[in-house]
Amino acid sequence: AQSVTQPDIHITVSEGASLELRCNYSYGATPYLFWYVQSPGQGLQLLLKYFSGDTLVQGIKGFEAEFKRSQSSFNLRKPSVHWSDAAEYFCAVGNTGGGNKLTFGTGTQLKVEL
């Protein structure tokens, strides 16, 4: 069965600092990987996704993620965090039947200090 681990429940960074959110997955084949962001009381917004090809994926809002098969990781990065990035971030893995059925990690709450 597929699973996702986000080791950090909370992360606090200063505005302008770099950010890395960790994500490790367990899946028997090449996974479809996603990062979503959720603001309080809101739905999910897709930041980026990886299906195949280049292992460094660029997303919206200046985010990027790197797929490392050897480490079963798909960490999310941003070089300079803005106060508006404060939110909950979810990593998810999708089934290779189409990537549609997602298993989510437990999320990382990002706080940005001004």
Place this chain on the structure above:
Amino acid sequence: GAVVSQHPSRVICKSGTSVKIECRSLDFQATTMFWYRQFPKKSLMLMATSNEGSKATYEQGVEKDKFLINHASLTLSTLTVTSAHPEDSSFYICSAAGGGTEAFFGQGTRLTVV
């Protein structure tokens, strides 16, 4: 990207009543829809998968008689919480897939049972 509309965004109902949540794909045909539940400060848990014209497939531990799912058309799926109780209060999110490699999420519904 494709648009999925979920309605209502918030609903309050009395204990013992039923409430229906709609999930519509506005600009594509959704052959498969997924319903997730999110507990406060928790991750999203898949409840069920519905394919147009067939019965929904429920995840282990989800009561199919309490959470009725109907996917009668290629653009609409509904989740009915029957005989709702306070413990059913949660954030429910749908996603819709049209056969591609990505499912698109609705905005979510905050259900409060009083």
